[in-house]
Amino acid sequence: MSHAPQPLGAPAVRREGRAKVTGTARYAAERGLPGCLYAWVVPATVPAGRVTAVRTVDALAQPGVHSVLTHDNAPRLHEPDDPILAVLQDDRVPHRGWPVALVVADSLASARAGAEALHITYETTEHDVVLTEDHAGLYTPEEANGGYPAVRERGDFDRAFAESPVRVDVTYTLEPLHNHPMEPHASTARWSPEGHLTVYDSSQGATKVRDSLAAAFGIGTDKVTAVSEHVGGGFGSKGTPRPQAVLAAMAALHTGRPVELALARRQMPALVGHRAPTVQRVRLGAGPDGTLTSVAQEIITHTSTIKEFVEQAAVPARVMYGSPHSRTTHRVAALNVPSPSWMRAPGEAPGMYALESAMDELAAELSLDPVELRLRNDPADEPDSGKPFSSRGLAACLREGAERFGWQDRDPAPGIRREGALLLGTGVASATYPVYASPGHASAHAAPDGTYRIAINxxxxxxxxxxxxxxxxxxxxxxxxxxxxxxxxxxxLPDASLAGGSSGTASWGWAVHKAASGLAERLAAHTGPLPDAGVTVTADTTEETAEKSPYARHAFGAHFAEVAVDTRTGEVRMRRMLGVFAAGRILNSRTGRSQFIGGMTMGIGMALTEGSTLDPVFGDFVESDLASYHVPVCADVAAIEAHWIDEDDPHLNPMGSKGIGEIGIVGAAAAVGNAFRHATGVRLRTLPLTPDRVLTHLA
Amino acid sequence: MKPFAYLRAETVADAVRACAAHPGAKFLGGGTNLVDLMKLGVEAPGLLVDVSRLPLDQVTDTAEGGLRVGATVRNSDLAAHPAVRTRYSALSQALLAGASGQLRNIATTGGNLLQRTRCPYFQDTSKPCNKREPGTGCPAREGAHRDLAVIGYSEDCVATHPSDMAVALAALDADVVLHGPEGERTVPVTGFHRLPGDNPDADTVVRPGELVTEVLLPPLPDGTVCLYRKARDRASYAFALASVAAVLRVRDGRIEHAALAFGGLAHRPWRARAAEEILLGAPATEATFLRAADAELAAARPLRDNAFKVRLARHLAVDALAELTART
Structure with a gap:
């Protein structure tokens, strides 16, 4: 291995890669603590109501069963900041799958046997899990996820749209989706005799887990340690603390023993969030040359009865294209569904599917190339705020992508490229994702032997x-x-923010940069050998990250997709996909590329294979394993390429980076859907494009 | 999962005896479906009789020119066997269209035949299901049934059989050899799986304690060609929305032999006898194929959300027959 300094951006290999592929990396449910008990969550089997009785005698009689926690005997929690963590505190059942008991035993098998022997009776109330466009419970919230205003109006949309010579008025419908990371949500918890809680948790941010647990159990944050050493994916579903951490800590407190709790795959759809379904009406008005005069995107979505989470799908329309008149709104209905939450690019992923599909429809109306349409509406300033962009690489991404993909040779006529029973088509869509950064702390240490150690949570x-x-x-x-x-x-370790909002590298990197810079200064000023203890410098970026920027800061990108549609079977398969991104400076070309193609692959899943169905009768999600929830497999992805353009943006952070964890999925499904329309001449406004839907619409 | 005993059988006779002596015992092959169902609480055998190491792992030629496939031959090995690839390509294709590489490496021939429906209600013990608990009802009829049956179902059950392999075997007129407490018997694959009727808890005609020991493939006369085609939600690792196995022999433009079976449509591999009747002796033309497919699928009664399967099956059948005709 080379000892020469590697420039930032070099394809450095993952430090923990070997540990992961050889199985020595330990995850949250692999701690092997002495005396550990195993817990099994018992989910509600009614869609709404309350628990009237839990008979535990048979369960407790099962060999190996240590105890059964219910709302009658579970430790009382202080009201958690997130209502989904208030488990086993009362008898209510807000949705099917809500935890109503926890069986703790000396083996997983015994815990499951105990769970099967529990007798739970319920009083059920009427339930409703079906979102409709005219649902009586729809209301306009104050804010959507991310703190964005639910409603924004600019100019006079209604008049401008009515007067536009070219108009598109279309509605897209998206099913719920699930994150389904490889590693299920899991925790191992133990309390020390002195009352210190240690939780090994599969999470995207251990500082937040520590704070939430401390609040829930009414103890100081210095009495809690949360460890998330290795995490097998999250995609947002581990961005907030999840019930397994609270339940494991409760069970450990109740039993006085370490307790391990790993959710089963089947329990995840109800307990760890989902992307809420959306019904999205998009209206675009344009002049004959394609210049947008009016843009409206109106979202209908659902939330649960215990928590308001509003998928901010209309927010990217406030960023993307210039138009003097605009309306972006969200309405939501609280249903007896599990609480929706973050899934890779909440807001942007579903919102840009609709907006970028509608742009394709407008291009067809205008007989204008869809790349050209986007270029003609590329604004100098952010439409909603009027702020200048710190950098906006959309046009560069579209041009470079078109060049690399061979877009210039494209015949726009739909439904004419035949290859036997297949119809081929290509599509384009834009991508965007905001730049976020959170405060963080880090320490940098220089040892006398010339090595360094960085610490940050x-x-x-x-x-x-x-x-x-x-x-x-x-x-x-x-x-x-x-x-x-x-x-x-x-x-x-020094407090830091969670891995979410594509902000991890920016936030943590900023703190690390500051600590390391401080250390470098100290070392430069130091003469003679270092003391035995070395030199340590700590940094806090609270001030820098809180500064309000005069700029609108976003990453941009462009996706190009080619699909083959089997007209006999309705199967839609990718031929190739190419993405070009403008995301500031890419700090590691190897892992950066993985982030982009990972996001694009998830976008392929959104377009072609993934979907969760709420069962109107039972109130739960039908797809509850990886055999029925179809994430793309390698054979679905075919040729996939990610490129990026060099972007030198001085208004971001000391590294000059924008987040790249989410932008890969944004717009990807629209590019695939637009390619489908180019292939077949048929516009489907719902996803995924599975054979049942496709075959029904092909002649 | 309830505690269970485990016994590794050394001989077929031992296996059958052990199973017969223990009500609620199950044979364990690759375990790719049974163990999943045990984890779900759908199956709770008191004894697992592991038959995966019985000396039934060979593929051999029969005196008649067919093949004898031992019940413990792994799906991957069977798909890759030269005689299967050259003489029964539909079977090889069907096997490779099923599951994933890892699952095929462990799943057995006998176990593949005996795998159970993936109907979501069957797999969820918190919900009613006549197949799992007779008399509790069938929520799939009004519920999530896009993937379920369009033909041959009953009031009580709309489940589909998930196997790809069995569909090819049905079209190839294979037989299943069973060993039980009362001796050995042979059942054609087409009669091995049942329709649900009013007792959908029984997937097959296998009697208590009977063990699948072999599958027999009859010889295909010279000039016979076959294939398997499957449509699914993703390119790999997905069950058939619909599939077809077709076996065809054409001489001088006329169909001399035709066997057609559908997968993904019914509670068992659906051998299309009505279609075959039309095909036999008729000119090998698209018009014939369409007539044949329509004759068979006229009996389909799709549910609210799965009418697309009928159209899909029709396309698969017509295209498979056309492709085979082009090859002869």
């Missing part, structure tokens, strides 16, 4: 965070990468 959920943060520190220190060690994934 960042989380590596498979992104390569550990690696890129070491690269940032090595770059600042001018040190070989191998001389920089890094500790992350433990709340006893």
């Amino acid at each position: 960042a989380t590596d959920i498979g992104t390569g965070a550990r690696t890129v943060l070491a690269q940032i520190a090595a770059d600042v220190l001018g040190a070989p990468l191998d001389d920089v060690a890094i500790d992350i994934g433990d709340s006893d």
Whole structure:
């Protein structure tokens, strides 16, 4: 291995890669604590109502069963900041799958046997899990997810749209989706005799888990340690603390023993969030040359009865294209469904599917190339705020993508490229994702032997965070990468934000950069050998990250897709997909590429294979395993390429980076859907494009 | 999962005896479906009789020119067997269209035949299901049934049989050899699986304690060609929305032999006898194929959300027959 300094951006390999592929990396449910008990969640089997009785005698008689926690005997919690964590506190059943008991036993098998022997009776009330466009419960919330205003109006949309010579008025419908990371949500909890709680939790942010547990159990944050050393994916579903952490901690408190709790795959759809379904009406008015005069995107979605979460799907329309008149709104109905939450690019992923599909429909109305239509509406300033963009690489991405993909040779006529029973088509769509950064703390330590150690409670959920943060520190220190060690994934390390909102590298990297810069200064000023204890510098980026920027800051991108539609079977398969992204400086070309193609692959799933169905009778999601919830397999992805353009944006953070964890999925499904329409001449306004839907609409 | 005993059988006789002596015992092959169902609480055998190491792992030629496939031959091995690939390509294709590489490496021939429906209600013990608990009802009829049956179902059950392999075997006129407490018997694959009727809890005609020991493939006369085609939601690792196995022999433009079976449509591999009747002796033309497919599928009664399957099956059948005709 080379000891020469590697420039930031080099394809450094993942530090924990070997540990992961050889199985030595330990996850939350693999701690092997002595005396550990195993817990099994018992989910409600009615869609709404309350628990009237739990008879535990048979369960407790099962060999190996240690105890059964119910709302009658579970430790009382202080009201948690997130209502989904208030488990076993009362008798209500807000949705099917809500935890109504927890069986704790000396083996997983015994816990499950105990769960089967529990007798639970319910009083059921009427339930409703079906979102409709005219649902009586729809209301306009104040805010949508991310703190965005639910409603924004600019100009006079109604008049401008009515007067537009060319109009598109279309409605898209998206089913719920599930994150389904490879590693299920899991926790191992133990209390020390002195009352210190340690929780190994599969989470995207151990500082937040620590704070939530401390609040729920009414103890100081110094009495809780949350560890998320290795995490097998999250895609947002582990971005907020989940019930398994609270339940494991409760059970450990109740039993006085360490307790391990891993959710079963089948329990995940009801307990760890989902992307809410949306019905999206999009109206675009344009002049004959394609210049937009009016843009409206109106969202209908659902939330649960215990928590308001509003998928902010109309928000990207406030960023994307210039138009003097605009309306972006959200309405939501609270149903007896599990609480929706973050799934990779909440808001942007569903919202840009609809907006970018509608742009394709407008291009067809205008007989204008869809790349050209987007270029003609590329604004200088952010439409909604009027702020200048710190950098906006959309046009560059569209042009470079078109060049690389061979877009210029495209015949826009739909339904004419035949290959036997197949119809082929190509599509394009734009991508966008906001730049976020959160405050964080980090420490940088120089040892007398010339090595360095960085510490920050960042989380590596498979992104390569550990690696890129070491690269940032090595770059600042001018040190070989191998001389920089890094500790992350433990709340006893300096506090940091969660891996979410594509902000991890920016937020943590900023703190690491500051600590390492401070250390470099100290070392430069130091003469003679370092003291035995070395030198440590800590940093806090609260001030820098809180500064309001005069700029609108977003990453942009463009997707190009080619699909083959089997006209006999209705099967839609990818031929190739190419994405070009403008996301500031890419800090690790290897893991960066993985982030992009991972997001694009998830977008292929959204377009072609993934969907969750709410069962109107039972109130739960029908697809509850990976055999029925169809994430794309390798054979579905075919040729996939991600490229990026160099973007030198001084208005971001010391590294000059924008987030890249989510933008890969944004717009990807629209590009695929637009390719489907180009292939067949048929516009389907719902996803996924499975054979049942496709065959029904092909002649 | 309830506690269970485990016994590894050394001989067929031992296996049958052990199973017969223990009500609620189950044979364990690759376990790719049974163990899943045990984890779900759908199956709760008191004893697992592991038959995966019985000396039934060979594929051999029969005196008649067919093939004898041992029940413990793994799906991957069977698909890759040279005689299967060259003489019974439909079977090889069907096997490779099923599950994933990892599952095929462990799943057995006998177990593949005996796998159970993937109907979501069957797999969820918190819900009614006549197949799992007779008399509790069938929520699938009004519920999530896009993937379920369009033909041959009953008031009580709309489940489909999930196997790809069995569909090819049905079209190839294979037989299943069973060993039980009362001796050995042979059942054609087409009669091995049942329609649900009013007792959908029984998937097959297998009697208590009977063990699948072999599958027999009859020889295909010279000039006979076959194939398997499957349509699914994703390119791999998905059950058939509909599939077809077709076996055809054409001489001088006329159909001399035709066997057609559908998968994904019914509670068993659906051998299309009505279609075959039209095909036999008729000119090998698209018009014939369409007439044949329509004759068979006229009996289909799709549910609210699965009418597309009828159209899909029609396309698969017509295209398979056309492709085979082009090959002869």
